[in-house]
Amino acid sequence: MPGAVKMPFLILAVDIGGTSFRLALADERGRILRRGSGPTRPEEGPERLLRRIKTKVEGLLIDSGTRAMVKGVGVGAAGPLDLESGMLLHPPNLPGWHHVPLKSMLEESLGFPVWLRNDVDLGALGEHRFGAGRGFQQLIYLALGTGIGGGVILGGQLLSGTRVSAMEAGHMVVSPGGPRCNCGREGCLEALASGTAIARRAAERLSQGERSQMLEMVNGKVERITAELVARAAREGDALARQVLQEAGEWLGIGVVNLILLFDPELVIVGGGVIGAGDFLLEPVRQAVKRWVVPYFEREVPVVRSRLGGDSNLVGAVALALDEISATTS
């Protein structure tokens, strides 16, 4: 008799952000077959969120037979996490949540094995397995959005820390005495190169009377400036928008150079909501690498855009579950 036929199976992925959660049902090759989403509403507490997630999951599994094919759930959430216990410690994007045992709560609610990681770690894993980092063994992934997060792949695997999720790259201090960060310190990378920082810097310069089409784009209301809007203005030729992105890119360049000197990656991938700024942001980073890393390491380290875009974390959650399943069945 021949060996047992390997049955195809499915993976669920959940990405929990500060304002919304996203779901995916994916196959063994990381392809997303169905999607779902809903609001997070952190003020209502974890139990209600879990109920909303469960309802959406049931919607994805409505066909008879699909549920039986699901082997587990990969879940991403903002750190810091206690990986051993599967607990959210005090995620800044879920205010009021403290020590929520998310892994066990989700396992009980959904009835599948659950694997939990920092969302940006999952972004790194997603890009490594199915995106811009395919075929590389060592890479750094940075997600630029409201904040800055980072993930590291070394030897083809996510770098794992002792207890909490590692690589809080956004809170690397690159300019002591610089602008104040949400973490309370001054001069964190996140306070200089995140989407929040880009929007704030553009608003500051407009308030000082500098001219730019951005002002018309928000009808004179500078508080409505977002990093996405700065990126759009830059693409349309606005000089001030380009300068703001250039400056943010130079700070990001210092952060990226520091990370390369510490982790010695083959590739740096930049993703997250701000990456629409493209080369206006990445070219200064490449210049910094060319100037400070290449002469020292005697080789190029490319800095590229993420390929999965908004799906990096979700696809990474699929990859996490696939890894865990393959580790237990092989």
Added chain:
Amino acid sequence: MPGAVKMPFLILAVDIGGTSFRLALADERGRILRRGSGPTRPEEGPERLLRRIKTKVEGLLIDSGTRAMVKGVGVGAAGPLDLESGMLLHPPNLPGWHHVPLKSMLEESLGFPVWLRNDVDLGALGEHRFGAGRGFQQLIYLALGTGIGGGVILGGQLLSGTRVSAMEAGHMVVSPGGPRCNCGREGCLEALASGTAIARRAAERLSQGERSQMLEMVNGKVERITAELVARAAREGDALARQVLQEAGEWLGIGVVNLILLFDPELVIVGGGVIGAGDFLLEPVRQAVKRWVVPYFEREVPVVRSRLGGDSNLVGAVALALDEISATTS
């Protein structure tokens, strides 16, 4: 018949610095049985240095029978190294040396298998196996001397990068626009908290007319100030010396906090020639960790002195060889 008796064996260790090299003959438990040393004289080139090392090694192996017990040689040298080919790329402390195939040259010269790593990586490995880091799975080791180097142990193993030695912690930029570093950039950690930086800062402040017993200690010749002398003056109660170490310690604290946020270690070990400054340097680092890491990770990360002192690198070279031998025989 019972299993074959496991024969005891010996390891040679070589630590190549910019001014001198050091040798050790050690047993399987990392204990140094015999020592040797000699001048490096980089201007004479690698061939002559290798001849001097060979002569000293022969001196250590003079007993008949000892040579037959040696299973290999662990070697440390300053980076950047190409680990795959065992080549020194362009070590700043060996000026004029470019692309020296040290591993193969030593193997040919000494007639034993040779394993080569960055000297500070070996310091980390030495402290992990036989020093202050025993029993920890994740730690960072920083060596403060002329420059600042760092090594990382994760999961009980040295972090390995793609090609060159990783963790150039001294060139992490923590103060753009700060003092110029030997690497050409401004504001590297090394330019603010190394032995060189401490001596320079003390000399600057003395030249500006500040009072201190350090001036008498060098007979008014401020160019003779060393970090060791600043440390001694601090221990003897000198206020300026203590201030200089406090400032250097605060910068070191920023670097250590950044490293903890990136690598999430259980322990930070500080060693190298400057560590005689002890708590005058380490207390500001501990304060920085208490202020910026503990609330975030919700646990303490101790910052301690190295236990092997000047032998960290040499003992680490022994540990490297032991690891490699155990990997091939098990």
